[in-house]
Amino acid sequence: MREITYAQASTEALQEEFRRNAKAVHMSTDIPIELQEEFGEERVRRTPISESAFVGASIGLAGSGFTAVADIRMATFGFVAMDQMVNQMAKITYMFGGQAKFPILLRMAIGAGISMAAQHSISPYSMYMNVPGLKIILPSTAYDVKGLLKTAVRDPNPVISFEHSALAPVKGKVPEEEYTIPFGKADIKRGGEDVTVVALSKMVYEALAVADEMERQGISCEVIDPRTLVPLDRDTIKNSVSRTGRLVVVDEACQTCGAAAEILSMVVEDDGLFSKLKASPKRVCGLDVPIPYSPPMERYVIPDQKKIRAAISKVMQKE
Numbered sequence: 135m136r137e138i139t140y141a142q143a144s145t146e147a148l149q150e151e152f153r154r155n156a157k158a159v160h161m162s163t164d165i166p167i168e169l170q171e172e173f174g175e176e177r178v179r180r181t182p183i184s185e186s187a188f189v190g191a192s193i194g195l196a197g198s199g200f201t202a203v204a205d206i207r208m209a210t211f212g213f214v215a216m217d218q219m220v221n222q223m224a225k226i227t228y229m230f231g232g233q234a235k236f237p238i239l240l241r242m243a244i245g246a247g248i249s250m251a252a253q254h255s256i257s258p259y260s261m262y263m264n265v266p267g268l269k270i271i272l273p274s275t276a277y278d279v280k281g282l283l284k285t286a287v288r289d290p291n292p293v294i295s296f297e298h299s300a301l302a303p304v305k306g307k308v309p310e311e312e313y314t315i316p317f318g319k320a321d322i323k324r325g326g327e328d329v330t331v332v333a334l335s336k337m338v339y340e341a342l343a344v345a346d347e348m349e350r351q352g353i354s355c356e357v358i359d360p361r362t363l364v365p366l367d368r369d370t371i372k373n374s375v376s377r378t379g380r381l382v383v384v385d386e387a388c389q390t391c392g393a394a395a396e397i398l399s400m401v402v403e404d405d406g407l408f409s410k411l412k413a414s415p416k417r418v419c420g421l422d423v424p425i426p427y428s429p430p431m432e433r434y435v436i437p438d439q440k441k442i443r444a445a446i447s448k449v450m451q452k453e
Contacts, residue, residue, distance in 0.1 A: 135309055141302040143276040144241075145169065147283035148203065150312075152177065155201055158287065161188045162205035189215040189240065193223050196236040201287060209242040209296065210253045223292045224267030235290035239283070245298035245336055245386060246436050252424035255432075257335070257387035259296045263363055263396065269293040269317060270364040274338040276306030278361055281315030288314070298336040298386075318365035322374070326356030329380040329446055332371055332397055333357060337384040337437060344442045353450055363393055368400055375401055379412035380449040386436050389419035413449040418442050 138146070145166050152158045152173050160169055160178045170178040181188040185206055192202035206212045212219065219240065227236055246255040262268050269291055273279035279297065286293040323338060324345050333341035338359045345355035356374050360366055375381050381401055383394040394417045401415060402408050421435040 135307040137305045138276055138308050139302065140273075140276045140279055140297075140304050140306070143280040143306070143308050144283055144297065146308075147280040148287070151284055151287040155287065157199060158201040158203065159195055160203045160205070161192065162207065164205070164207060185211050185215040186218055189218040189223070192238050192240070193218065193226065193236060196238045196292075197226070197234055201237045201239075203239045203241070203287065205241045207241075207243055208254050209244045209256060209258055212240070212242055212258075219262075219268075219292075219294075220265050224265045227291065228267060236292055237287075237290050238292045239286045239289075240292070240294045242294065242296055243299045244296045245300055246420070246425045246432055247300050247336070249427060249429050249432060250299070250425075251427040255425035257296070257298075257385075257420070259294075259363060260387060260392045260396075262294055263393060267292065268364060269362070271295045271317065271362045272335050273297060273361060274301065274333075274335050274359050276304065276308050278315060278321070278359075280308055281313055282317075282361065285314045285317060289317070296335070300336055304339075315361070317362045318367050319362075320358050320360045320367035320370040322356060322370070323359050324355065324357040326354040326378070328354045328378055329356070329382060329449055330371070330374040330378045331355050331357045331382045331384060331442070331446065332394075333359060333384040334363075334393060335386065337386055337442075340437065340439050341384050341442055344439050344446065347439075347443065348446060353446065355446065360397075366396075366400075371397065372401065372404060372407055376407055376410055379410050381411075381415035382418060382442070382445045382449060383415070384418045384437055384442055384445075386420050388422045389417055390422050392417075392419055394419050413451075416445040416449055418445045 192204045195202040244257040385394040418437045
């Protein structure tokens with residue numbers, strides 16, 4: 135099977151869906167050249183630097199029978215369009231009593247590790263998890279980003295895709311034939327028996343590296359990538375924890391009120407599952423601070439293999 139980068143896979147997904155859907159329209163301040171060359175300026179539009187305006191235009195387009203794709207680029211740029219996203223887009227189908235569909239895909243780049251400082255390095259998906267009406271995807275591989283983006287473009291509801299900036303050049307196997315990935319279906323990236331490690335976005339790679347190391351020490355880690363946060367595949371995670379009796383959740387985002395907390399809570403609130411736990415579940419998350427520009431300080435505040443290894447070792451010590 136061929137190998138292409140995460141960035142190439144995401145562009146390929148849009149190309150295929152735009153060929154399939156003649157009413158798909160793309161808007162962003164920075165547009166993929168391949169898209170505009172193939173589909174023209176009418177369907178692939180470069181916008182002014184006004185996220186509120188083109189996210190609002192996406193809502194209007196979607197309500198008028200089009201499929202809207204808006205690339206906000208850095209996730210922090212989306213904050214100036216929060217009213218459009220949270221107060222309008224997320225609620226409009228409900229407020230119309232389901233009489234109108236609003237197929238909208240918003241893409242945002244997230245993540246630290248490339249010294250882009252506090253305003254360009256956050257991972258704010260948990261904020262949007264708190265808003266009913268938004269579907270949220272978090273692809274970690276080239277295969278996943280293509281399949282999930284294709285599903286997102288076809289979905290009649292608003293979808294936000296959070297894509298880690300550092301993953302853009304990472305290569306992975308992607309088939310040339312048509313495929314999509316359903317929302318709410320986690321992927322077990324590595325099977326294991328002793329501890330369940332749920333890792334989000336770029337942290338999947340860190341967790342897999344630690345799992346390889348722990349295997350040599352006789353500890354078998356099952357690494358699960360949820361791939362979508364809304365809907366969240368609770369069954370796959372619960373079934374794994376039911377077998378292993380141990381849980382570590384790894385998320386680059388801040389710990390307080392994060393996605394990791396939601397995953398832990400669904401395990402400990404399940405009476406049948408709680409009784410099977412052999413140790414208290416652990417979170418390995420970013421510190422609750424703005425991301426520093428300094429590379430050493432940046433590395434200090436986000437999860438790394440050492441921190442993941444320590445968490446796994448801690449849950450393995452308690453029986």
